[in-house]
Amino acid sequence: MKAMAAALAVCTSFIGVSVVLAQSQTSDKPPVGAAPKYDPAIYAELQKAPEKARKRGNPLQNDPDAVAAGGILFEQHCAECHGDGARGGKGPSLRAAEVQGAAPGAIFWILTNGVVRKGMPVWSKLPEPQRWQLVRYIKSLGGPAPTAESSAPKP
Numbered sequence: 001m002k003a004m005a006a007a008l009a010v011c012t013s014f015i016g017v018s019v020v021l022a023q024s025q026t027s028d029k030p031p032v033g034a035a036p037k038y039d040p041a042i043y044a045e046l047q048k049a050p051e052k053a054r055k056r057g058n059p060l061q062n063d064p065d066a067v068a069a070g071g072i073l074f075e076q077h078c079a080e081c082h083g084d085g086a087r088g089g090k091g092p093s094l095r096a097a098e099v100q101g102a103a104p105g106a107i108f109w110i111l112t113n114g115v116v117r118k119g120m121p122v123w124s125k126l127p128e129p130q131r132w133q134l135v136r137y138i139k140s141l142g143g144p145a146p147t148a149e150s151s152a153p154k155p
């Protein structure tokens with residue numbers, strides 16, 4: 001009987017922790033002055049991009065105007081949630097290693113499909129070149145432009 005009670009106690013404390021975690025993820029108002037969110041769970045969606053989508057190269061990879069164009073689109077459509085310069089706000093920072101290390105095709109896939117149940121809208125209404133411009137802009141925030149090697153999908 002004691003063992004039963006102990007097991008029950010472990011279970012309930014576990015449930016407590018999950019509830020707290022769930023709540024911290026759904027709250028859309030981060031505390032004032034909070035550091036950008038770096039919770040890896042937020043970015044798990046990028047890992048779900050199918051192989052084929054992930055492998056797609058950015059057709060605008062060498063377009064010199066794509067980053068600036070993407071920056072303007074970002075201001076118009078994304079900054080309200082992801083913050084100025086994608087540093088995070090209502091939505092997560094896009095400067096996190098999980099995003100910067102993701103294949104361009106994976107980010108494009110997220111823009112095309114959204115993560116609707118978690119508040120990230122679908123952007124398929126933006127023409128494909130604009131989505132690729134946004135990918136270039138996001139990738140430009142994390143240091144030097146990706147080489148063919150670093151943008152290849154991770155094993």
Ligand code: HEC
Pocket residue numbers: 041042043044045046047074077078079080081082090091092094099107110111115118119120121123134
């Ligand atoms: C209405 C608010 C909102 C807008 C507008 C918005 N996003 Fe998001 N975005 C989110 C939220 C919330 C998440 C986190 C989703 C999750 O937990 O997986 C997210 C996640 C992402 C991610 C990471 C994917 C992941 O794994 O979650 C990328 C990349 C992204 N957004 C890009 C953009 C771009 C580019 C735009 C503009 C075209 C944009 N977002 C507009 C709310 C928004």
